[in-house]
Amino acid sequence: MAILSVDNSKCISCGICEKSCKFQGVKIENKYPIFNDNCTFCFECITACPTSAITVLGLEKKEFDTTLWSGVMVYLEIKDNILSEVSKELIGKARELANTLSEKVFGVVINHNINLEELKTCGVDTVFVAEGEQFADFKLDLVGDCLHSIIEKVKPSIFLVGATNQGKTIVPYISVKCETGMTADCTSLEIDKNGNLIQIRPAFGGNIMAEILTENSRPQIATVREKIFKITVDVKTQAEIVKVQGLEVVSKYDVLKIVKKAVDSDISHAKILIAIGNGVKKKEEIAVFQKLADEIGGELCSSRALVEAGLMPQSRQVGLSGKAVSADLMFAFGISGSAQFLAGVGGVKTLIAINADPDANIMTIANHGIVADIFQTSAEVLLSLRKK
Template identity: 35%
Template sequence: MEIRLRADNCTICGVCEEACPYDAITMAAEGPEFNEECTVCGGCVEACPTEAIYITGRETSPQPQPKDTAGDVWVFAEQRDGELLDVVFELLGEGRRLASDLGMSLGCLLLGDDVDHLAQELIEFGADRVYVGNAPELKHYRDDLYAQVLEHAVRQHRPAILLIGGTSNGRSLAPRVAAGLETGLTADCTGFALDEDGNLLQTRPAFGGNLMATIRCPHHRPQMATVRPKVFPKPDRQAGRKGQVIALELPTFEPWQRILEVIEDADTGPNLAEADIVVAGGRGLGSPENFRLVEELASLLGAAVGASRSVVDAGWVSYAHQVGQTGRTVAPRIYIACGISGAIQHIVGMQSSDIIVAINSDPDAPIFSIATYGIVGKVEEVLPALIREIRGSSS
């Protein structure tokens, strides 16, 4: 792609120079000149009031998609070992809302080996159509093959919106597909809306979680977004609901990866993303030894262990326990925050918890502003007292 100028249209107004975020435009007597800093982001194209600037190799204006030809809202139905992930149902609920508002159908793409039995479950949670791709090569997730199949299916059926769970697999798959389709992708969305033209407004944390940005992709389809687990509620199941199951026409596979072995995670504790109770620790604990108090309390309560990013960065606990913008999003019944100050980056990952109990020595810690119950005190003193009480009540 390359920036070009329609000289006859240019009025040398300088709007493009002001709009460029990379200082890649200098105004000359004949019009704008573009230097090597240009990333072909298109900001100047949208800003130009006379349509004097355009990009070769791409459409420069939105292509209207009537409701009868624009396609569906799609959800990628990720499954592991023949079981659908909870985030799939959460996306079906949100996808159902968007599809209804747009007057579209809700479709699901299901890939695997002998996974037809999952199609009815997807329909009962809101899907109108389930596109199923069965092949032995698709039994386990593989970046190369799944991206090939998903891109092929999108080109065939032309959905308007494609939602993918922000799991480890989804985070790898979504950008590959978006790049192949030359469309936009917004990661880790926390909310969706529609503008007056039917474009998807995608809201996500930005600038380190210090503000929320709303992003749209008006020029390309499908509009793609990933969403972490627990961001949206799981809808009710409608037993006996009817829908279509459509066999996907699979492309010829061109694999460049080979799975040698599948090793189960050795961690036998409760799943952090699905736990009813989470006990999480932060740097306010003071030392790795004190973090063991968090683990002990979690064990007594049958809870999962969470942690702030600073604790993970310090090496006190593995990344698998990190809660927040760059970790897991959780929504347990009870979240106990021990020595966590409450930075916005952490809060976005746990603010949907039903009950939040905060323990911190600083009475002005931000965590108390969202806490259901707060305990002001030294964590290394409060936790042993809690542990003693729980042990005493259970004996």
């Protein structure tokens, strides 16, 4: 078993290790560092120590021949009979990584009723296709075992999967079967000087970024969420289609029914929000903002004032006595930004405020502030959206 150890003869009691630790996993006691349960083995202290006094003991050097593994493979998920957006995004990224490595890009699709024409121009070099009725509804063992056999044959160095619910299910299965590492929700992927994939992801609620390596096993598996990478499809490449025989396996799973989910209009789950505040005084004035929300697939919400005035339902109130929202993007029209309201928007990633008052409190916390008349602005934006 591995433990962190200090060579006291090299230690100069500078305390840099304690300062470098983000988790308070090491404290100086009686001049020397002592490690505790908070240590996450991130090895920042080892890197930071000016005299290299800290080492990790008991870590067995592993032997694994990575040279046999080559290529970047993308899991192609089909949604509504076409290639999903995130799969397309990953193809572009895969090509970029493969070019750095001078290797090829593969796709793998395991499904029913597959549109081969679309696959030919999706931008990969070779697509491995396993088709069959048994794959119509996703069953973990059927898809997983088939994928496993394909990976064992093709031996890709890197395997990228979109972090959809299906992707997040297939990855741990395949990772354990292949006895290899997996990293979830990567926001960035790079190749290091040894040709390894650096998988970068946020941890501890986004307060910390971690760079992860899968050094002694293959493939290096990473999941990536939608819209992290942009779609950059190379239409010139014609993909070779390789049909793969499905394994003769009876699944342990039985999918009894597929139930389409109702549209979720709960503002606490909405990714895009348009919020209206005190600047809106009459029922008729709300319409333009609802239309804007509809145009961009967002939900309408408001501050407390409009709910109390009976203009908006309580379920759409954002704030201390309403709902806490965690949208990726919020446009706040005519909202002053009282403490009451702001208490509900801590989870919003980007807040754009539009207000006629440049001194409105919200302008100090918004990512972008626009001083303008909210009615004029919203009307013009709506007009321009409808033209496109």
